[in-house]
Amino acid sequence: MSALHTVNNAHRRALGPIATPDRLLLGPGPSNAHPTVLQALSRNPIGHLDPLYVELMGEVQELLRYAWQTDNRLTIPMSGTGSAAMEAALANTLEPGDKVLIAVKGYFGLRLADMAGRYRADVVTIERPWGEAFTLEEIEAALREHRPAILGMVHAETSTGILQPMEGVGELCRQYGCLLLLDTVTSLGAVPVHLDDWQVDLAYSCSQKGLSCPPGLGPFTMGPRAEAKMEARRGKVPNWYLDVTLLNQYWGTDRVYHHTAPVNMNFGMREALRLLAEEGLEHAWARHRRNAESLWAGLEALGLELHAPEHLRLPTLTTVRIPEGVDGKAFTLHLLNKHGIEVGGGLGALAGKVWRIGLMGYNSRAENVELLLELFRTELPAFRPGAQTGRPAAVAV
Amino acid sequence: MSALHTVNNAHRRALGPIATPDRLLLGPGPSNAHPTVLQALSRNPIGHLDPLYVELMGEVQELLRYAWQTDNRLTIPMSGTGSAAMEAALANTLEPGDKVLIAVKGYFGLRLADMAGRYRADVVTIERPWGEAFTLEEIEAALREHRPAILGMVHAETSTGILQPMEGVGELCRQYGCLLLLDTVTSLGAVPVHLDDWQVDLAYSCSQKGLSCPPGLGPFTMGPRAEAKMEARRGKVPNWYLDVTLLNQYWGTDRVYHHTAPVNMNFGMREALRLLAEEGLEHAWARHRRNAESLWAGLEALGLELHAPEHLRLPTLTTVRIPEGVDGKAFTLHLLNKHGIEVGGGLGALAGKVWRIGLMGYNSRAENVELLLELFRTELPAFRPGAQTGRPAAVAV
Incomplete structure (x- = not known):
């Protein structure tokens, strides 16, 4: 068939079927699909x-x-x-x-x-x-x-x-x-x-x-x-x-x-x-605003500071200031590896300064807001400076 | 929320869930996915x-x-x-x-x-x-x-x-x-x-x-x-x-x-x-050639002429000359609408002159070759000049 050349198997890899996990994608996108x-x-x-x-x-x-x-x-x-x-x-x-x-x-x-x-x-x-x-x-x-x-x-x-x-x-x-x-x-x-x-x-x-x-x-x-x-x-x-x-x-x-x-x-x-x-645009828009407002209120109730002033705040994507002394990346890796939840980090001028939380499309649901707020409430403290005990064990990436 | 503007429903359409049929795609691509x-x-x-x-x-x-x-x-x-x-x-x-x-x-x-x-x-x-x-x-x-x-x-x-x-x-x-x-x-x-x-x-x-x-x-x-x-x-x-x-x-x-x-x-x-x-490249290549050769032999046995000379013929895509007097487009529409099989027409300089039959990837299988040859054998004659009876009823697109 191609007598002049033999097949090189150097890059042939025997892989198992794809086995990606079900993540809850609450970062800047992609969001979960319906x-x-x-x-x-x-x-x-x-x-x-x-x-x-x-x-x-x-x-x-x-x-x-x-x-x-x-x-x-x-x-x-x-x-x-x-x-x-x-x-x-x-x-x-x-x-x-x-x-x-x-x-x-x-x-x-x-x-x-x-x-x-x-x-x-x-x-x-x-x-x-x-x-x-x-x-x-x-x-x-x-x-x-x-x-x-x-x-x-x-x-x-x-x-x-x-x-x-x-x-x-x-x-x-x-x-x-x-x-x-x-x-x-x-x-x-x-x-x-x-x-x-x-x-x-x-x-x-x-x-x-x-x-x-x-x-x-x-x-x-x-x-x-x-x-x-x-x-x-x-x-x-x-x-x-x-x-x-x-x-x-x-x-x-x-x-x-x-x-x-x-x-x-x-x-x-x-x-x-x-x-x-x-669903209708009016209902979709109202749903995104309602869930975003719950998230904002919940984060502020936990003492966290939102980066965007309220009158310019985007319902789909919330920027949360990473508290002083917290390793923002360690916390998002913890959420991903321990709980299968993706939250984004900052980009460009905001790299290392904010987390980015997305509530978009199918993911803009009250249960997702509650779940994430509960994790911020119970698991973020272990990432704050001085927290020595109770910090969940790091999971290898 | 957006008091200045109301939602215009002119382009809002109430559609049912997607209901595309299962086609057998034997044209120039896309081919069926595995x-x-x-x-x-x-x-x-x-x-x-x-x-x-x-x-x-x-x-x-x-x-x-x-x-x-x-x-x-x-x-x-x-x-x-x-x-x-x-x-x-x-x-x-x-x-x-x-x-x-x-x-x-x-x-x-x-x-x-x-x-x-x-x-x-x-x-x-x-x-x-x-x-x-x-x-x-x-x-x-x-x-x-x-x-x-x-x-x-x-x-x-x-x-x-x-x-x-x-x-x-x-x-x-x-x-x-x-x-x-x-x-x-x-x-x-x-x-x-x-x-x-x-x-x-x-x-x-x-x-x-x-x-x-x-x-x-x-x-x-x-x-x-x-x-x-x-x-x-x-x-x-x-x-x-x-x-x-x-x-x-x-x-x-x-x-x-x-x-x-x-x-x-x-x-x-x-x-x-x-x-x-x-599968291995050698096996995939051999499979494509084997099935293409069956198709070529079968088409020629039906008296059809292949456009490409044998030594330059592509196993994945076969160009078949549309016989004199046959409406090539009518036959492909018949295959699509009556049998759910897509075969391609000519492009550019070969528009109206050839059909293009693809046997690619998952679709390069003996059963597909047999099915298509059988349809060419039994249903093409009705599209030849002078054929008045037995031509299958046209199906609306």
Whole structure:
């Protein structure tokens, strides 16, 4: 068959079947997926050009419009994670030399600025400390000074737990003739998002937070003004995989083959969005707020300090300051290895300073809040300075 | 909660649970996934920085090295489909103005050329008709004339059913100082591939063909010479999501967060690769060839003509010429709607001229060959010109 070469078994490993444990994922994401979403994932795949798949694509698009509260025609899940959808928002609209203004108040704002630079945009940033939001005055001053083609900002900053107020931002962008790009990775399906009312032109999200699906798809939407900018490009989109002018021919009425869709992930996404529509956005939003408020009250009752001021606090992701002298990493490893519960650490400027607790999608439930508060109450004391006895034995990772 | 805006229910649809049928996918892909791969997909996700996930990443990398027969350190599944991995191979290594030579003998060669242009390479192509392969002489002549930095070619052309002979190509590339990039989308796990023996510097594949996993991941590998070219870049990789210099920090020993990995798809990939290692490459390759040879003999016995000459015929994907006067699309729709079997049509220059039959991974089984041959024998005649009676009633799509 291949007489010239023999098979090298150096990298052949005899493994047992996969045996990952059931974790409770209360970190910054992924969050646990809904059980029926996991069932949907394990269905037999069908072809990406099968008439039944084409029908499913339409359902996913329509329910994404509902989740985002938008009429945008170009609303599709990108075949990659949320970061791919973030890149799609920039890659399709930016042309070399375009001025783009990024409002940075955490890790994901920095990522937007990094990505925009790779598309040869003239990137300018305004910054707020990690744990604050921008005021309309700050935004207007920057728009007036820089006159960008696009303003990019993060609605729900997963690195800080801050929810950026959006009222009035879209109007300012119209007034200054720029597109508004909004990261809704940690808000879609869980926190009020009104894309069209807010006059947002470009947005993206992920599958594994408010939508209760595993990671792997990046919902993406583009309004008419952004579409016009894309259509007026002088050259091809400098990213083939994320090129919306090509994807539009597959997701639109032509159904022209672009790439083989991640069919099973879209089965999961369809089920996740179906569950969200069944619950109703108002109920999902209220549930996330109610459970987050219980968590906040419980943590404060234990004497812990929340990093985000209450009026800017994100219901999906809570940043808790690690008390003086506590080894934050040791405590999260203890929760993971002893109790199978994942809680996140800080990122970037908040590394080592906060824990990040997520209550997202399927995981935003009262029982999870109670369980976690009980563990903070009973097991954190052993990690405080001076605690010598009663500290649970470390479990090897 | 959001008193300024009310929820618009225009796009809220009340859907029933997902109810896709069990298809037998004998087209160009996706192919059916192995049942235990589907089970793995539906496991509860774990965190992408969880020590157990990090361990699983290492297993996936190692088994990919086995499948490709390479020692390449940088061997990872890209978090997108095969097309994303194709783009990664170009995006990380090409710099503006680099000369790249693409050997085009089908649709996917054209795609490589399109992608390379988006990274501002100086793209030159050599072409063969759709159904032929390149000789070493043709390749050497083009290398001598163009002196490219990279030669890109497709090992197994899914659009034509042609297997490109690889003996001697790598040596020529070394001689002319260029990197060799090879598309193994329709060969990995199913057809002999010896990346290191062949001196291939860059390769990629997909999850949904020879590996028996649903679509959604794009295996990618890069050898030391390609790595050196990437490291000598003057600027950042112009694609953030696929930037191997960043991904290397996550998949390497540092485990620095890049993007949230598609955890469940990687569960599936780990199981798919585990099954391949259990079977052994030699057995998997022999099985694909044996079943393909049965299919070829059976189709020819029915008087059908195969598009690819026997010595270049791809075991995973067989192109069958649609007989004069037969409506090829009507027959494939009949197979899909009446029998739940997907067979593909032609792409590009072969649109309307061939059917494409895939026997890949889990689907490369004698029973599938027999079933399909029986349907061609009994039901194709009704689609031939002049057949008036006995044609099965059309089923609405």
